[in-house]
Amino acid sequence: MSKNEEDIIVCRCEDITLGEIRKVIREGATTLDEVKRITRAGMGPCQGRTCRLLVAGEIANYLGKPVSEILQSSYRPPFKPVKMGDLAQIHEGNGDCCDCDSEEEGVNS
Amino acid sequence: MRSSADVVVIGGGVVGASIAYNLAKQGVKDVVLCEKDTFANGSTGRCGAGVREQWGSEGNIRICKASIDIFENLQEELDYDYDIEFVQKGYLMMAYTEKEWDQFQKNVEVQHRLGVNSILCTPEEAKEIVPVLNTEGMFGATYNARDGHANPFHTTNAYLKAFERLGGEVNDFTEVTGIEKRGDKVAKVKTTKGDISAPVVVNAAGPWAAPVGSMVGVELPVYTERHQILVTEAVGHLFDPMLMSFSLGIYCQQTPHGSLVMGIGDPNEPKGYDIGQSWQFLKKMSDVMCRLVPALKGVRVVRQWSGLYTISPDAHPILGTVPGVDGYYQAVGFSGHGFMLAPIVGKLISEMIVGKEPSIDISDLDLGRFERGDLRVEPSVV
Numbered sequence A: 001m002s003k004n005e006e007d008i009i010v011c012r013c014e015d016i017t018l019g020e021i022r023k024v025i026r027e028g029a030t031t032l033d034e035v036k037r038i039t040r041a042g043m044g045p046c047q048g049r050t051c052r053l054l055v056a057g058e059i060a061n062y063l064g065k066p067v068s069e070i071l072q073s074s075y076r077p078p079f080k081p082v083k084m085g086d087l088a089q090i091h092e093g094n095g096d097c098c099d100c101d102s103e104e105e106g107v108n109s
Numbered sequence B: 001m002r003s004s005a006d007v008v009v010i011g012g013g014v015v016g017a018s019i020a021y022n023l024a025k026q027g028v029k030d031v032v033l034c035e036k037d038t039f040a041n042g043s044t045g046r047c048g049a050g051v052r053e054q055w056g057s058e059g060n061i062r063i064c065k066a067s068i069d070i071f072e073n074l075q076e077e078l079d080y081d082y083d084i085e086f087v088q089k090g091y092l093m094m095a096y097t098e099k100e101w102d103q104f105q106k107n108v109e110v111q112h113r114l115g116v117n118s119i120l121c122t123p124e125e126a127k128e129i130v131p132v133l134n135t136e137g138m139f140g141a142t143y144n145a146r147d148g149h150a151n152p153f154h155t156t157n158a159y160l161k162a163f164e165r166l167g168g169e170v171n172d173f174t175e176v177t178g179i180e181k182r183g184d185k186v187a188k189v190k191t192t193k194g195d196i197s198a199p200v201v202v203n204a205a206g207p208w209a210a211p212v213g214s215m216v217g218v219e220l221p222v223y224t225e226r227h228q229i230l231v232t233e234a235v236g237h238l239f240d241p242m243l244m245s246f247s248l249g250i251y252c253q254q255t256p257h258g259s260l261v262m263g264i265g266d267p268n269e270p271k272g273y274d275i276g277q278s279w280q281f282l283k284k285m286s287d288v289m290c291r292l293v294p295a296l297k298g299v300r301v302v303r304q305w306s307g308l309y310t311i312s313p314d315a316h317p318i319l320g321t322v323p324g325v326d327g328y329y330q331a332v333g334f335s336g337h338g339f340m341l342a343p344i345v346g347k348l349i350s351e352m353i354v355g356k357e358p359s360i361d362i363s364d365l366d367l368g369r370f371e372r373g374d375l376r377v378e379p380s381v382v
């Protein structure tokens, strides 16, 4: 391996390296939430789908605990990133999209 | 965990963190902070983190102006390893009714008198500040360049790290379950990790302020209410200031990271501790914001969540001591603007505790005002 282990990208969405993750764990973070709040790992478009387990593994390793004992962070909606323009066009009630032009209404409506 | 302390601070949100740090800075040796979860897990880590001195009442303008003074040097003062991301790119407050516009003009007069350099803008001028803005229906706006926002996680963490360097102790996953008095005096704090003897305790428990107050027999007239919020993916620069409108019930900022954080109020929100999210919020938020800033149509929402406002009868915080309970201090009921107040409130509460004259008189923000019928009035709240 030519690459320094610390430079490995753990959170691809936010470009966070293993070195950055390990630093906050050394500084006292013991939960996924704390690591996320300080480094942004898991805050990007994929919402931690890949990095959650890696980060949990790092915490577990540092604390000498099984991964199952590491406190998870919450899964938050939406489950996939969704455009605001698409959300704005959903009609209450049926959840279908339509072609209505929301720009025609006044901002103050 | 220490078994005795000079002061125990309850709550690891931005308010508790600021109070703890300021106490240590004032030279109080043995300060212990107890947080039932981890730092910034309450309202702080869920908030919009906007900071403004564009208020309508003299009291709020003064205190928020003093808080911004602190924010401007906070990164250096706390000597923080990361970035608290405090940026001052202004607040643009938009009026959509004649009444609101009248009020804004009055506010600006008061602001000018107190040294705030806010300006009145026509819709055209507002569009010069935010070119992507659709100004349809807007009467006018006010803008103040010194307002801004910061990162709530980092601000809280920065306070806690500086507090620890000054000898303070932070205990996470440590819930305060009771407070014992000896006569009228605070004597002992009971926690899930053991007892701490202490003559002074500070209630900075955010949404849980009322249950903590009742531990010393103080009844707090506050209630909690859910407020929803979302964040988008990071995109290129769209606009600088925090956009805010009371009529539309919205605020929206672009963070230094490029993501947009925004929220919209719901007048029918029931009181309570629910912090779930709704689909209706996503739709309403998108409806309003895509009209206001059409460029947002192509921007993707990545996460939504909610947090609690802790609201007092006059929507102002309740600060300081309570007659009859020696050694009990509180900083609660921030009514949706506790993030911006935390730096100055931490300073003022710590001054009170060490027996100094508070650098700003906040005696009218005590709990007793509700009994006296001396409620504070603020014409400019969301």
Ligand SMILES: Cc1cc2nc3c(=O)[nH]c(=O)nc-3n(C[C@H](O)[C@H](O)[C@H](O)COP(=O)(O)OP(=O)(O)OC[C@H]3O[C@@H](n4cnc5c(N)ncnc54)[C@H](O)[C@@H]3O)c2cc1C
Binding pocket: B010, B011, B012, B013, B014, B015, B016, B017, B034, B035, B036, B037, B038, B039, B040, B041, B042, B043, B044, B045, B046, B047, B048, B049, B050, B051, B174, B175, B176, B177, B204, B205, B206, B207, B208, B209, B212, B227, B228, B229, B263, B306, B307, B308, B309, B331, B332, B334, B335, B336, B337, B338, B339, B340, B341
């Ligand atoms: C959606 C939203 C947007 C907002 N936007 C803004 C904004 O733009 N600008 C602004 O200034 N404000 C804003 N606010 C308000 C702001 O978040 C709060 O006023 C502020 O964070 C209050 O800080 P706090 O430290 O008092 O409370 P919290 O952050 O809630 O901290 C209290 C802490 O006490 C702990 N605790 C409670 N009980 C106990 C116990 N018994 N033992 C141990 N620990 C305990 C809790 O776990 C919690 O961590 C917003 C709020 C929300 C919900």
